[in-house]
Amino acid sequence: MPMYKANSPEAKAALEALEARRGESLEKALRVADEMIAGVRKGGDGFVAEQIARFDKVSIAPGAIRIAPRDVTIDGDLAEAIDTAIARVESFHREQLPQPYVWNNGTSSVVHRVRPLQRVGIYAPGGRAVYISTLIMCAVPARIAGVTDLVVATTPAAADRDELHYVCRKLGIREIYRAGGAVGIAALALGTESLARVDKIVGPGNQYVTAAKMRLIGQIGIDMTAGPTELIVIADDDADASLVAADLVAQAEHGPDSAVICLTTSAAIGRQMPERVITMLVESIDEAVAIADRLAPEHLSIHAKYPEAIAQRVENCAAIYCGPSSPGAAGDYIIGPNHVLPTAGSARFFSPLGVYDFVKRSNVVSLSAEDLAEIGPKAELLAVFEGLPNHARSIAARREQAPGAEPEKELSPKGEQS
Amino acid sequence: MPMYKANSPEAKAALEALEARRGESLEKALRVADEMIAGVRKGGDGFVAEQIARFDKVSIAPGAIRIAPRDVTIDGDLAEAIDTAIARVESFHREQLPQPYVWNNGTSSVVHRVRPLQRVGIYAPGGRAVYISTLIMCAVPARIAGVTDLVVATTPAAADRDELHYVCRKLGIREIYRAGGAVGIAALALGTESLARVDKIVGPGNQYVTAAKMRLIGQIGIDMTAGPTELIVIADDDADASLVAADLVAQAEHGPDSAVICLTTSAAIGRQMPERVITMLVESIDEAVAIADRLAPEHLSIHAKYPEAIAQRVENCAAIYCGPSSPGAAGDYIIGPNHVLPTAGSARFFSPLGVYDFVKRSNVVSLSAEDLAEIGPKAELLAVFEGLPNHARSIAARREQAPGAEPEKELSPKGEQS
Numbered sequence: 001m002p003m004y005k006a007n008s009p010e011a012k013a014a015l016e017a018l019e020a021r022r023g024e025s026l027e028k029a030l031r032v033a034d035e036m037i038a039g040v041r042k043g044g045d046g047f048v049a050e051q052i053a054r055f056d057k058v059s060i061a062p063g064a065i066r067i068a069p070r071d072v073t074i075d076g077d078l079a080e081a082i083d084t085a086i087a088r089v090e091s092f093h094r095e096q097l098p099q100p101y102v103w104n105n106g107t108s109s110v111v112h113r114v115r116p117l118q119r120v121g122i123y124a125p126g127g128r129a130v131y132i133s134t135l136i137m138c139a140v141p142a143r144i145a146g147v148t149d150l151v152v153a154t155t156p157a158a159a160d161r162d163e164l165h166y167v168c169r170k171l172g173i174r175e176i177y178r179a180g181g182a183v184g185i186a187a188l189a190l191g192t193e194s195l196a197r198v199d200k201i202v203g204p205g206n207q208y209v210t211a212a213k214m215r216l217i218g219q220i221g222i223d224m225t226a227g228p229t230e231l232i233v234i235a236d237d238d239a240d241a242s243l244v245a246a247d248l249v250a251q252a253e254h255g256p257d258s259a260v261i262c263l264t265t266s267a268a269i270g271r272q273m274p275e276r277v278i279t280m281l282v283e284s285i286d287e288a289v290a291i292a293d294r295l296a297p298e299h300l301s302i303h304a305k306y307p308e309a310i311a312q313r314v315e316n317c318a319a320i321y322c323g324p325s326s327p328g329a330a331g332d333y334i335i336g337p338n339h340v341l342p343t344a345g346s347a348r349f350f351s352p353l354g355v356y357d358f359v360k361r362s363n364v365v366s367l368s369a370e371d372l373a374e375i376g377p378k379a380e381l382l383a384v385f386e387g388l389p390n391h392a393r394s395i396a397a398r399r400e401q402a403p404g405a406e407p408e409k410e411l412s413p414k415g416e417q418s
Numbered sequence: 419m420p421m422y423k424a425n426s427p428e429a430k431a432a433l434e435a436l437e438a439r440r441g442e443s444l445e446k447a448l449r450v451a452d453e454m455i456a457g458v459r460k461g462g463d464g465f466v467a468e469q470i471a472r473f474d475k476v477s478i479a480p481g482a483i484r485i486a487p488r489d490v491t492i493d494g495d496l497a498e499a500i501d502t503a504i505a506r507v508e509s510f511h512r513e514q515l516p517q518p519y520v521w522n523n524g525t526s527s528v529v530h531r532v533r534p535l536q537r538v539g540i541y542a543p544g545g546r547a548v549y550i551s552t553l554i555m556c557a558v559p560a561r562i563a564g565v566t567d568l569v570v571a572t573t574p575a576a577a578d579r580d581e582l583h584y585v586c587r588k589l590g591i592r593e594i595y596r597a598g599g600a601v602g603i604a605a606l607a608l609g610t611e612s613l614a615r616v617d618k619i620v621g622p623g624n625q626y627v628t629a630a631k632m633r634l635i636g637q638i639g640i641d642m643t644a645g646p647t648e649l650i651v652i653a654d655d656d657a658d659a660s661l662v663a664a665d666l667v668a669q670a671e672h673g674p675d676s677a678v679i680c681l682t683t684s685a686a687i688g689r690q691m692p693e694r695v696i697t698m699l700v701e702s703i704d705e706a707v708a709i710a711d712r713l714a715p716e717h718l719s720i721h722a723k724y725p726e727a728i729a730q731r732v733e734n735c736a737a738i739y740c741g742p743s744s745p746g747a748a749g750d751y752i753i754g755p756n757h758v759l760p761t762a763g764s765a766r767f768f769s770p771l772g773v774y775d776f777v778k779r780s781n782v783v784s785l786s787a788e789d790l791a792e793i794g795p796k797a798e799l800l801a802v803f804e805g806l807p808n809h810a811r812s813i814a815a816r817r818e819q820a821p822g823a824e825p826e827k828e829l830s831p832k833g834e835q836s
Binding site: 311 | 733
């Protein structure tokens, strides 16, 4: 792919094409998701077993789709790598647990309660490989939040791997549901004969998985919607072209729809980028920052003299890697931060998966009679203004029954509720 | 409506009917939402003006849909009530701002950054009335988060009211887009000639609004999906039947699809409930708690001797009101906690709207060469296991270029990237 000046019509067209691709409709995937959701609702495990036979060419009895993790022994080096990844991810996420608080104004109090979700489903994509790293990135923050009831859904092939069982055992995941794609998502959300429905589903997947999550939001919680993976590199004259290229080639490895973009002030570096990379020559780091902010990429890798200063100026990106010893690919596995990240420009509003995604909050109100006497009439005024007189009456009724309260009829618009 | 024993077949049927209603498909609303989204994408303000003419019977020139809040004077008592509501909501929400942190293991650091969203759209429902309380509940936490760019969308009739303009001025909302329903949501999400697209849309609405939000998630952030409003009362023998009834009648005022349920240990109280209320006689408070938890209602009001102890045992409810001087209707306006709440059982996983809904997080990684030397090989092992050798190579390349690093070829599966 040629190198463009960032302000050229060709560069503009390339950026617009990229943005247009992101906005592409999931219409077909949504139709498939609807079919899977309706099927699971009606046919439960039996329907899921049919889909497994159809897509995965594996025959599993409906009652055997859900299995418990086996006690396994895996390669020692791999086990050590997994253990290190879990320990570092845990260490990084520990500070993310949202805190409850009590709001108190002297007489009244409101408890802002933070509790773990009860049951969470993790989707671990299982294509050619088994993504145990995704399982770690999802399960560790869930455990820190206090979620005890965790289930993973993945393809039968991935569910067969000892390494997956090893991670499940390590992280207290007691159920594996051997169904991938939209049907796996539907089973997690709706429940089947063998699988209790979950409260929230997290983890990335292909467009069918994303479509099913979009369809089911409200019946369950979801973490975010996911598109193909993305990396922008910002490189100044100080950058090492071979390292920049290595980052971009790694990202491209996820598939032909991964977006890999190099924004550089150096034509010499630009010329050394592989064919597959969209390379743009920028006049300044400011111009590169503006393009990165507009695209809001999943990953940003900064190869420059003062990388942290550039990172500071980028608003829209959830995972930023600074300097020569911070390879993004290590962040996918072991550094500590989460690799479940917003794609397709959604870093404008989504965040990396974190402990905060695994809690629910409640406000528990204990209002005092004194406080009610003071704010009640004002609330009544607002209720009447909004056309809800019975709301006002319900407040007035409380005021009038409060110990020691004098009826303040003039503030109660229509008298009390009998 | 008769009073059932909670364990009777009739009660079971009533609960199942309620749950089935919640699961009802939004199919028609989704089709309308799709039409509105496609229309806005193609026709911008002109299409929106057509819909306003069609549904609101008002003619507005496309360029005049967006207006700035006017400097207005409103009724003094109402202004004071609004000011008090804003002050209390602000005071309650202030502690919810998520904190950034720096994770440091001696040589490496990761900054967990928390920044406000840049531009937020608030949907304020405007049916027969103008819901200024919703505007307050959405804008105040957004402002605490640091969002400076706020726009409200509501129907032309609601947008005409001085009180809305007063609240906008108070809360620094500089744009009003006079379009309600799905077309208003589509305009906020996609942008038009006169309206810059937002990053996230918050605020409740009817099924068309909810359908449009569901369709657009991923292109924008949304707070939650909303259904009809709901209240469960748990009442023991200590309860005052007239206050219980007043709460339930207030909630029913939102419309015929609001669910209002009384769970009581007292047949005497049950008999005094109005016709519209689903009343169930429970054998114990435990039984009431179990039903409340299963239904996960939007609001729970506890009329009992020890209300806080009961609240403690209810897992799934985002707004709980305890005791005789805590009317839920006051919570809709002025107590302090948010009134934008999960409905239809979604308190299992959604939370009340809060400051945390208006931030985005980023992880900024600066790994040290020492740290990379230690964890790099482990990450490479994991990458190779997951079938991503170029990921491994990009990490190995960094290790080998790090100052003072010795090549550790045996751990780099396929040699370095050239």
